[in-house]
Amino acid sequence: MxxxxxxxxxxxxxxxxxxxxxxxxxxxxxxxxxxxxxxxxxxxxxxxxxxxxxxxxxxxxxxxxxxxxxxxxxxxxxxxxxxxxxxxxxxxxxxxxxxxxxxxxxxxxxxxxxxxxxxxxxxxxxxxxxxxxxxxxxxxxxxxxxxxxxxxLPPEVLEPISVPANTDKSELPSGELRLIHASRLSVAKGTFLMLDVCARLQAAGVTFSAQIVGSADEETRISLRKSIEEKNLSEHVSLLGWATPEQLMGQLRNADVLVHLSQVDSYPLIVLEALASGTLPLALDLAGARSMISDYDGFLVSRLQPVEDAVTHLTTCTLADIRSRAAAHAGQVRADFxxxxxxxxxxxxxxxxxxxx
Incomplete structure (x- = not known):
């Protein structure tokens, strides 16, 4: 065949x-x-x-x-x-x-x-x-x-592990919320909404860091750099380029929350990859992401006020709770996929x- x-x-x-x-x-x-x-x-x-x-x-x-x-x-x-x-x-x-x-x-x-x-x-x-x-x-x-x-899912997240999925996070700063956004960077994929969330967290006095990972055309990358500068986020947000699957899995495992506010993804692979990596997803309430989060765990935000809902979730849920919830489902996702x-x-x-x- x-x-x-x-x-x-x-x-x-x-x-x-x-x-x-x-x-x-x-x-x-x-x-x-x-x-x-x-x-x-x-x-x-x-x-x-x-x-x-x-x-x-x-x-x-x-x-x-x-x-x-x-x-x-x-x-x-x-x-x-x-x-x-x-x-x-x-x-x-x-x-x-x-x-x-x-x-x-x-x-x-x-x-x-x-x-x-x-x-x-x-x-x-x-x-x-x-x-x-x-x-x-x-x-x-x-x-x-x-x-x-x-x-x-990437083979890196499906390999059996002999330690809890959140072991890598045990050495992270206990008070720092680590966010990640990983996609083909664009308005439709929610990349700029990610920056809006970061700006609101900064205004609320939340201790956090954020990584933005993925490829983009030059116009989009210039706009992102400008937005980071205008929102005074340079100390909090790292704009990274495309990552290999191995690099991305490492970045996911060292993050607490995946912020995926894409308006277009029918069935976002990155949400499952985050869950399998022991990272809790926060996603726009679209059918595919809703199904994944219903099956496992995570946060859904309204399409009408995604930034406000995201900030509410991230400021009302404790960091310890986020990490324990994410770790609880990683093994099951690996088995299912x-x-x-x-x-x-x-x-x-x-x-x-x-x-x-």
Whole structure:
């Protein structure tokens, strides 16, 4: 069986890119005979300047047909990703689509784009959802088979540990609240709301430090630096670049709370990664994050007043309580999202639904 894992942007690594890499590795581990190839769509921050990388991805998919038939597993993050659905079908590939978007994405808010999205998705052979909550968030065609898969957490957080998950935190300053925001940095991902939360904590006299981790375009990075300076947060907030999975897991384990006020993440991997690392998530009340926090623990904030709600949670819950609650669920998250289980579910979803042509 040949599988094409299609999606992600090589020079803007984030959750989707990590998901694809981990899925490929885990499937190869349980089925070494599989032929799995990775193709990049390069649709993040798509512009005229970045168009050549997108076109190159299209050409590579066309060229892949020379190697025979395959199942095309396409990650749907941005509307241009759907071009790969049409192309894969035209090439005769069995086509499975996994959406990585939710209610607040432009492709779902705009009625015209939502209709285009649903029509193109109707050409797929199967839609493999990351969460049942996506059924209520995304406009999906009724004629396409559905399946439910699981995400792939970093191997670093799934490895058995012989000590409590909060051991690393025992040596942290007892009175300092350590915050982290990790994503592809942008307004929609809640990065600037994170700074608003920090400013309010500073005004309230809370002792805290914060790390902002992730890639961003230059305009966004300049705006973040300016905002940090204007809010007088330089002593509290560190603006870091992209981190390797190993580095990010270390940063999560040394944090108390993940602040994830993204308006667009349908099923935020980083929330599960934080829980598995012994870090309590604070997230916007969207379906995916709500499901995770309901299953385990964390804080939800209103979409109408996220900053105010976040500050209320962080100033009324003691640091000791935050750390003990986070540690209590880390082991269960690791067990629930073990790679062999996730890979088995995925391979079942990628089985052909029709005879090869």
């Amino acid at each position: 040949r599988i094409l894992v299609i999606g992600g942007t090589r020079d803007h690594l984030g959750g989707v890119e990590a998901f694809c890499d981990r899925a490929k590795i885990s499937m190869e581990r349980i089925c070494p005979e599989l032929r799995i190839e990775r193709l990049w769509t390069s649709t993040a921050y798509l512009s005229l300047r970045r168009l050549p990388a997108f076109v190159l991805g299209v050409l590579r998919l066309i060229a892949s047909r020379a190697s025979g038939n395959a199942v095309a597993w396409i990650q749907y993050v941005n509307l241009p990703d759907l071009i790969y659905v049409l192309l894969a079908k035209a090439l005769g590939y069995e086509t499975v689509v996994t959406p990585h978007l939710g209610l607040n994405w432009k492709s779902q808010r705009n009625s015209t784009l939502r209709t285009i999205s649903r029509l193109i998705l109707s050409r797929a052979d199967r839609i493999a959802l990351l969460s049942q909550t996506q059924e209520s968030e995304i406009s999906l065609p009724s004629n396409v088979q559905r399946s439910l898969i699981r995400t792939f 073990a790679w062999p289980t996730a890979a088995t579910l995925l391979l079942e979803s990628l089985q052909p639904t029709r005879s090869p042509t």
